[in-house]
Amino acid sequence: MREGFSEHWLGELLKVKGDIEFILVHPPGVNPSPVNDPRIKQIVCALRGEIIQRSTGFLNARGTYILTINCDEYLHPEVVTLVKDYFDRFPNSWVLRLARRGFPYGEREKLESPWPTIPDVKSLAICSRRENNSNLFKENNYLLEAPIAPLDNPFNPSALIGKRRDHKGPHMENFDKKVWKNELVQPAVKEITASMNVTGPIKYIPFWCLDRLLGLYIQAKFFERGKTIGHWLPEIAEQLRIEDNPPEYKRTKRFYFIAEVILLRNFPKYGYLWNLILAQATEVPGRAIDSLKRKLLPEKPSISK
Structure with a gap:
């Protein structure tokens, strides 16, 4: 997490009920928040960066x-009950995608409006692409099956010109904002951190972009072709509210390629990963130019009329 998160956000986080542990990982030099709640563990990381802190x-x-969230994202107070009920019904699932709703920065009144009732996951019907009825997901009373990413897709030469289509569909690539089984996360994270060793004391630690790297790493490590690994919750009742970044933390495009090349190092046999990495690599020059422009030509402040 970054410096300067609001105490209001932390107070809202602590409204989550049930058996839960909150881990806040601060960048170097930040004093932990003086909150008195036994469910909170605060760590000041030795290095700064999304990957090392997470x-x-x-x-x-x-x-x-x-579940990983950012310090501008809010959780439904009953989310623990929802998660427990889901995995009781689907004990072999790996992951549950929470329903989410976005809010512009500063719209505090809407952000703090009463939470909707959580869905009864014990009784929701299921739809899937496999059964050719995934369109029912739009009716908001169905769980949508999430298949494992089709990692064994063949390499597609169109990735060399930045065109990629095999990421489309109900499978999941990203890790964040989803509930994952920790027994799958732990070995994957340990392997990713071990992969950052170059030689001797030299380590390669990308600053950010753990999100898709970890989500696909778990699926590659435990790959079973065609396996259903989880579900999408219907969007009608959100369990996660996301406030847009404040102006000083404007979102920018990142160099995912720098981190995700670790996927190819460990799983070179999967064509899907080659398609991903090579398509990303074609974007590096353009994004590098955009990054230089932002540094050399800062945006002029807007003037209201």
Whole structure:
């Protein structure tokens, strides 16, 4: 997490009920929040960066399930009950995608409106692409099956010109904002951090972009072709609210390629990963130019009329 998160956000987080552990991983030099709640563990990381801070949090997590959120994202107070009910019904699932709703920065009144009732996952019907009825997901009373990513897709030469289509569909690539089984997360995180060793004391630690790297790494490590690994919750009742970044933390495009090349190092046999990495590589020059423009030509402040 970054410096300067609001105490209001932390207070809202602590409204979550049930058996839960919160792990806050601060960048170097930040004093932990003086909050008195036994469910909170605060760690000041030795290095700054999304990958190193989140990996530190993962390796200190003791729960059965793991969910990562940012310090501008809010959780439904009853989310623990929802997660428990889901995995009681689907004990072989790996992951549950929470329903989410976005809010512009500063719209506090809407952000703090009463939460909707959580869906009864014990009774929701299921739809899937496999059964050719995934269109029922739009009716908001169905769970949508999430198949494992089709990692064994063949390499597609069109990736060399930045065109990629095999990411489309109900499978999941990203890790964040989903509830995962910790027994799958722990070995994957340990392998990812070990893969950052170059030689001797030299390590290659990308600053950010753990999200898709970890989501696909778990699926590659435990790959079973055609396996259903989880579900999408219907969007009608959100369990996660996301406030847009404040102006000083404007979202920018990132160099995912720098981190995700670790996937190819460990799983070179999967054509899907070659399609992903090579398509990303074609974007590096353009994004590098955009990054230089932002540094050399800062945006002029807007003037209201």
